[in-house]
Amino acid sequence: MSVISMQAKTLPSQPERPAMRLVASGAQDPMSGLDDNARFRRIVLPHIDDAYRLAHWLTGNRTDAEDVVQDASLRAFRAIREYAGGNPRSWLLSIVRNTAYSWLRKNRPTTVFTVDDLEAVELEQTKPGDSSGDTPEATLIAKVDAEQLRAAIAALPSPFRETLVLRDVEGLDYREIAEATEVPIGTVMSRLARARQRLMLSLKKDR
Amino acid sequence: MTHSKPDDKSVLLVNAYLDGELDPANALGVTQQMDKEPALAAEAERIKALQQLIHERLPREATPPGLRGRIESSVGGLQRDRVRPSSSWRALAASIALTAIVTSSSTWIVAQSQQQPTIVADALVSDHIRALMAPEPVDVVSSDRHTVKPWFNGRITASPRVVDLTKEDFTLIGGRIEVIAHDPVSTLVYRRAKHLISLTAVPAESRFALERTPRAVNGYNIVHWAENGVSYWAISDLEAKELEDFAHLFRTSQNEL
Numbered sequence: 001m002s003v004i005s006m007q008a009k010t011l012p013s014q015p016e017r018p019a020m021r022l023v024a025s026g027a028q029d030p031m032s033g034l035d036d037n038a039r040f041r042r043i044v045l046p047h048i049d050d051a052y053r054l055a056h057w058l059t060g061n062r063t064d065a066e067d068v069v070q071d072a073s074l075r076a077f078r079a080i081r082e083y084a085g086g087n088p089r090s091w092l093l094s095i096v097r098n099t100a101y102s103w104l105r106k107n108r109p110t111t112v113f114t115v116d117d118l119e120a121v122e123l124e125q126t127k128p129g130d131s132s133g134d135t136p137e138a139t140l141i142a143k144v145d146a147e148q149l150r151a152a153i154a155a156l157p158s159p160f161r162e163t164l165v166l167r168d169v170e171g172l173d174y175r176e177i178a179e180a181t182e183v184p185i186g187t188v189m190s191r192l193a194r195a196r197q198r199l200m201l202s203l204k205k206d207r
Numbered sequence: 208m209t210h211s212k213p214d215d216k217s218v219l220l221v222n223a224y225l226d227g228e229l230d231p232a233n234a235l236g237v238t239q240q241m242d243k244e245p246a247l248a249a250e251a252e253r254i255k256a257l258q259q260l261i262h263e264r265l266p267r268e269a270t271p272p273g274l275r276g277r278i279e280s281s282v283g284g285l286q287r288d289r290v291r292p293s294s295s296w297r298a299l300a301a302s303i304a305l306t307a308i309v310t311s312s313s314t315w316i317v318a319q320s321q322q323q324p325t326i327v328a329d330a331l332v333s334d335h336i337r338a339l340m341a342p343e344p345v346d347v348v349s350s351d352r353h354t355v356k357p358w359f360n361g362r363i364t365a366s367p368r369v370v371d372l373t374k375e376d377f378t379l380i381g382g383r384i385e386v387i388a389h390d391p392v393s394t395l396v397y398r399r400a401k402h403l404i405s406l407t408a409v410p411a412e413s414r415f416a417l418e419r420t421p422r423a424v425n426g427y428n429i430v431h432w433a434e435n436g437v438s439y440w441a442i443s444d445l446e447a448k449e450l451e452d453f454a455h456l457f458r459t460s461q462n463e464l
Contacts, residue, residue, distance in 0.1 A: 040282055042423075046447040048278065052270040066274055073278040088422045146264045153265070167226065168261045171432045171454075174228050193215075193222045196254055 039080045043088040044073060050089055050170055051096045057165045058100040060154060064108070072099035090172050094180035097162060144203050152202045160195035167192055213247040221251050225258070227433030234436070255435070262459045327409075327440065328431075330387045331394075332424040335405040335442045338383065338396070344403055345381030345396045352462075355382045359393050367393040367408040368437070371462040377404070377453055397453070404443040404453055410436065422447070430454040 034042065044051075051072060055065035072095045083091055144152075153161060162181060166172045177192075178185045213221075217240060223229050224237040241248040338344035347358040352369040359366040362384055371379065377397045385394050385407060397404040420431035420440065428450045430441045441457075443450050 037282070045275070045279070048275050049270045049448075052274065053268050056268045062268075062271060065268075066271060069274065070278060070281065074281060077282045085421060087420065144260060144264070146266050149260060149265055153261075168258055169265065173433060174223070174226065189219050189223055189228075190215075192226075193219045196222065196257055197218070200253055200257055 036077065036080050039083070040077050043080065043083055044076045044092055047089045047092045048073070051092055054093050054096050054162075054165060054170065055100055057153070057161060057169075058097065058158065059104060059108075064103070068096065068100045068103050071103060072096040075099060087172075087176055089170070090176035090180055093166065093170065093172070097180055148203065152199055155202065156195055156198060160191055160198060163188060163191040164195040164199065213244060213250055217244075217247055218250055221247060222254060225251060225254055225435065227436055227438055258434075259459075262455075327387055328420050328424050328429055331385065331405065331407055331440050331442055332427050332429070334385045334394070335403075335427060336425075338405060339403060343381075344383070344405075346383040348381045350379050350381075352379060355379065355395065358382060359384075363391050363393055367395060368463060369395060370457055370460040372397065372453075372456055372460060375456050377456065399445060399449065399453070402443055402445045404441055404445065404450065406457070407440045407442075409438045409440075432458065434458060 048069065052065055052069050055068040055072070056062065059065050059068055072092070076092055076095050079095070153164065156164065159181075163177060166177045166180060167174075172180065174185050174188050174192075177188045181188070183191075217237075220229065220233065220237050221241070224234055229237065241251055347355055349355050349358075350373070352371050356366055356369045359382060367382075369379070369382075373379070377399050380396050380398050380403075382393060382395045384391050386392070387409075392407055392409050394405050394407045397406065420429055422429055427442055427444055428447045430447075430450050430453075432439050432454060439454070439457075441450055441454050443453075445453070
């Protein structure tokens with residue numbers, strides 16, 4: 001991978017575009033003049049696959065994931081007017097994520113981490129001896145099979161699992177993950193780094 | 208390779224660097240540190256291998272058939288409940304009020320758009336539209352990645368990753384250079400059926416990379432991701448799902464120059 005560089009110059013402070021464009025051409029603005037149903041079709045429906053996949057990662061099985069996605073879709077529909085632009089997929093995924101946890105808390109109380117547990121998990125991970133000192137070589141990682149990988153991700157504690165899935169499976173950026181999981185960006189960074197370390201460690205142990 | 212373990216903060220920064228999340232100063236710091244510390248460089252290699260493994264081998268859980276339909280029908284039920292009062296005089300009054308607001312609210316909309324500047328996305332969509340209307344959507348016409356990549360080399364400091372997706376039915380048709388806010392950036396053009404895809408790559412340490420990207424501008428779908436220190440924007444009138452597929456294929460393809 002070649003590192004590429006470019007000169008930074010100052011950004012113009014405002015978007016250079018005519019003020020009236022969005023108003024005048026309603027047909028071009030994807031959201032103007034749409035009723036809730038049409039908005040839902042534009043904003044939510046295209047991302048149902050991602051929503052289901054995240055729900056599956058968070059609940060661990062298909063039926064629960066379906067329930068969560070149905071619930072989350074209704075929540076998204078009721079809140080569709082509150083969607084204020086930005087990435088609709090990360091907007092939906094954050095609803096899915098919140099729905100999943102409240103659903104799990106209600107229906108599968110033993111599987112849910114409390115906030116205190118989360119802190120404990122994070123502290124646990126910062127203890128020495130559980131880190132990258134003897135993690136496998138890159139070539140070793142490359143030989144892991146699909147089921148091993150899936151199981152290793154599924155076995156991560158939920159704060160790590162959700163952060164890793166949102167980044168490495170769904171491709172959200174740190175800021176979007178921070179918004180979706182309601183933690184500061186610094187926490188996203190440390191969770192992601194630890195999630196990856198944990199994952200590498202468990203893939204190595206499997207072998 | 209030394210056996211000294213990289214400290215937590217360095218590992219954090221390497222992760223952020225590979226995710227394209229660092230500003231130029233920090234990105235430079237990380238690359239320099241990796242040059243000095245083989246253990247850190249090795250950690251970076253492992254993280255990259257892990258990311259690649261996830262992209263290539265992690266099974267994607269398929270959405271159960273019928274789920275989409277069930278969602279649409281349950282939402283349709285809510286919609287009918289909501290539509291009912293709209294025949295009343297209140298709705299009429301509201302729509303008149305709304306018209307009044309809309310016609311007098313260009314400043315409000317501008318204020319909104321300033322909250323979430325989308326300079327890059329807007330510029331790239333404009334360039335995409337311009338390319339569609341131009342006699343040729345590309346400056347260098349070639350389906351051969353071995354021709355396209357060197358073409359950029361002579362014109363821009365950063366030559367983009369070029370992959371061959373012909374087998375997946377996305378044909379490379381060439382490349383062009385865009386200028387966003389005075390900076391030249393590389394754009395590849397792929398074609399599927401009659402749809403063109405403009406794929407722009409910008410170094411992740413560039414100021415553009417930090418900007419929030421909407422999923423669509425003026426009806427054109429946008430898929431944005433960052434990888435290996437590069438931020439990508441794919442723009443097309445393809446369905447969002449197909450464009451996502453394209454992005455996924457591009458990310459995971461091994462057919463690289």
